[in-house]
Amino acid sequence: MSQTAAPRDITDYRPAQPRPAAGAELRGGTVLVTGAGIDTALLEPLARQGLTVRRPASPLTEDLLARELRGAVAYLHGGEERATARALRKAHKTLKVVAFLGVGYENFVDVAAADRLGIAVTNTRGAATDAVATFTVAQIVNANLGIPRHLGERVPGWQGSDELPHELAARKVGIIGMGANGRRIAEILRRGFGVRVSYYSRTRKPEVERDLGISYLSLLDLAASSDILVVMVPETGETRSMVDSSVIGRMPEGAILVNTARPAIVSPGALYTGLEKGRVSMAVFDGFYGRECEEAGELRRDFPDRLLVTGHIASHTAEAMHRMVRQAVKSIENVLTRGSDEHEVGTRPRPRF
Amino acid sequence: MSQTAAPRDITDYRPAQPRPAAGAELRGGTVLVTGAGIDTALLEPLARQGLTVRRPASPLTEDLLARELRGAVAYLHGGEERATARALRKAHKTLKVVAFLGVGYENFVDVAAADRLGIAVTNTRGAATDAVATFTVAQIVNANLGIPRHLGERVPGWQGSDELPHELAARKVGIIGMGANGRRIAEILRRGFGVRVSYYSRTRKPEVERDLGISYLSLLDLAASSDILVVMVPETGETRSMVDSSVIGRMPEGAILVNTARPAIVSPGALYTGLEKGRVSMAVFDGFYGRECEEAGELRRDFPDRLLVTGHIASHTAEAMHRMVRQAVKSIENVLTRGSDEHEVGTRPRPRF
Known part of the structure; x- marks a missing residue:
């Protein structure tokens, strides 16, 4: 066996040349689609491209995923499984694209491995902006007014201050992050409720400031001057534990x-210290720290009535799901036919045309 | 005892001449203030008028109220007691005004009796518009997204459909009543969330239609075309059981x-039939039917997870309370010094100047 024919250490694999765009030769290729709740009708554009859709039962272990991925040219990730380096590596000869259904792919797709393998990864940012912003504003009002403690028998044990809450319009809201979601939250708060809004983001957005009448502050100044501090940035190495x-x-x-x-x-x-010292009166989360996080249990144990936690549902509306699936399908088509897509994440070398 | 000196049947009493406005001679008069949670500092304008504030412990029975009202020239009703015809009659020789703290006075002040006795009754409409509208919009989103069922351990037993909810912007909202509160709700929904809004009210409001881009429908047409039907009218003989x-x-x-x-x-x-037949998937109330209402228990028993009930808290913000008390104090001053006030309710013959 010659040196070059030996299996390469795939973790170091970098394609010398980006993969050419796939075209008509993909007719008959397979697309793996995971996750329940995806309307089959929305996948029809894939069938029209001559692709075969494979929808295994979930949940998928790493081994099952690797098996299901075998021979697939595209992978619409709508489930809870983790697309690990090992699973992706098994499929890298055929797999061109992982289309993640949602925004926060970090815990679900090993993008670094995909990059190395030349596999495009896309997400569906923007598709759930309205859903996320509406949900967030509702939770802002819920927390601000302490509504859950008033939901009668439905909320036993939920206590809070007996002091009257302050009106939303009398509160200063600070938003960390001024991407599409942050902007829409600011817009609803300004135009709907007339709330004073400031924001921090890595890059200033003068046009948004003018448009919505919001002001830019440094992160620490924003924290110091906000009665309600809203976090709306993607999770990256840079943003982890940013607050x-x-x-x-x-x-x-x-x-x-x-x-x-x-x-x-x-x-x-x-957060624990903030709750303990009274800096934070209430903390709202949509999805909470995992079991591997030691402080999560302590937070739940010591501040049960000051956490308002939902299970990662902000983007879960029928319309947002519809738009997300359509967008993911479009991304798959784009990568397969043109070699790239505007919703790619990661740093995969892009093919040039 | 001459005929004219005999006690008159006070229920038929109509002052031949409206009472003259009270003036400097009221110096030393007493104002009864009921209800906890009223900031004493807000009552100072009354003291500056030379009035004495009397704040008995609550709750007040009818007899206790009648005793406390004796000799009072004004009565700021901020408690849960009922100002009955009998209690008002005992005070009618001195009492000029009952200032009700809130909007829905119907169950708390016998306005017909006050009218007959020539006692002005005012409420604080307008003072809590922002609070009520903000709370209502939050509950619209909460119900529409089914947020309470996602509040983790806090909401045991709350179930609902597993279907994805629809986005607010995809829902048609109908508002019954286009007073200050209805208008503010429409404004937040239109300008903040971009929702399609229609309304019904006794009188059309063309300027509101133009201003907010909302359309008028008959009550039945509104019901037929609304995914979310919002009720925002005062309780009167005309509106009771209107829905x-x-x-x-x-x-x-x-x-x-x-x-x-x-x-x-x-x-x-x-409502029971509507829930049973599935016309109504969820019903939101802020304050529920009293114990005297037989159907209330049946509703709670048969549809525990489809009622979202809070305890009449919509207007309970610090700012709204502040404005309400200031407005009630102003109304008392106006009636005592000028004989009338713009926030009077009922049909008392007004003094003429």
Whole structure:
């Protein structure tokens, strides 16, 4: 066996040349689609391209996923499985694209491995903006007014202050992150409720400031001047634990923290201290820290009535799901036919045309 | 005892001449203030008028109220007591005004009796518009997304459909009543969330239609075309059970009924049938039918997971309470010094100047 024919260490694999776009030769290729709740009718464009859709029962273990991926040219990731480096590696000869259904792919797709394998990864950012923003604003009002403690028998044990809550219009809201979701949240708060809004983001958005009448502050100044601090940034290495003790320590006493982005943006230890010291009166999460997070249990144990937690449902509307699936299908088509898609994440070398 | 000196049948009493406005001679008069949670500092304008504030412990029975009212020139009603004809009659020689803290005075002040006695009754309409509208919009989103069933351990037993909810922006909202509160709700839904809104009210409001881009429909047409039907009218003889079986019977299957006005606007029997037949998927109330209402228990028993009930808290914000008390104090001053006030309710003959 010659040196070059030996299996390469795939973890170091970098294609010398980007893969050419797949075309008519893909007719008869297979698309793996995972996750329940995806309307079959929305997958029809794939069939029209001559692709065969494979929908295995979930949940998929790594081994089952690797087996299901064999021979697939595309993979619509709508389930809870983890597309690990090992699973992707088994499929890399045929697999061109992983279309993640949602925004926060970090815990579900090993994008670094996909990049190395030349597999495009896309997400469906933008498709659920309205759903996420509406949900977030509702939770802002719910937390601000303490509505859950008033839901009668439905909310036993939920207690809170007997003081009258403040009106939303009398609160200063700070938003961390001014992407599509952050902007839509700001818009609803400004145009609907007339709330004063400031924001922090990595890059200033002067046109949004003008358009919505919101002002830019540094992260620490934003924390210091917000009665309600909203977290709306994607989870990346840079944003993980971005809301740490220096941020929470600046919050005015009794402030509300609303994190409808990924939990890990907020440091659980810093949150614990913030709740304990009264900087944070209530914390809202949509999805909570996993079991591997030691502080998660302590937070739940010590502050049961000051956490308002839902199970990652912000984007779960029929319309958002519809748009997400359509967008993921379109991304698959784009990568297969043109070699790239505008919703790619990661740093895969792009083919040039 | 001459005929004219005999006690008159006070229920038939109509002052031949409206009372003259009270002036400086009221110096030293007493104002009865009931209800906890009223900031004493807000009552200072009364003291500056030379009036003495009397704040008895609550709750007040009819007899206790009658005793406390003795000699009072004004009565700020902020408690749960009922200002009955009998209690008012005992005070009619001195009492000029009952300032009700809130909007829905119907169950708390016998306005007909006050009218007959020449006692002005005011309420604080307008003061809580922002609070009520914000709360109502939050409950619209909560019900529409089924958020309570996702609040983890806090909401045991809350179930609902496993189907994905529809986005708010994809829902048609109908508002019954286009007073200040209805208008503000429409404004938040239109300008903030971009929802399609129609309305019904006794009198059309063309300027609101133009301003907000909402359309007028008859009550039955509104019911037939609304995914979410919002009730926002005061309780009067005319509006009680206004949402009856003919209205609920027209609602599209699975519609949501949001009543943050008084419960009695919605017929409990019609609601029961609507829930049973599936016309109504969920009903939101802020305050529920009293114990004297037989259907209330049946509703709670048979549809525990399809009622979203809070305890009449929509207007309970610090800012709204502040504005309400200030407005009630102003109304008292106006009636005592000028003989009338713009926030009077009822049909008392007004003094002429």
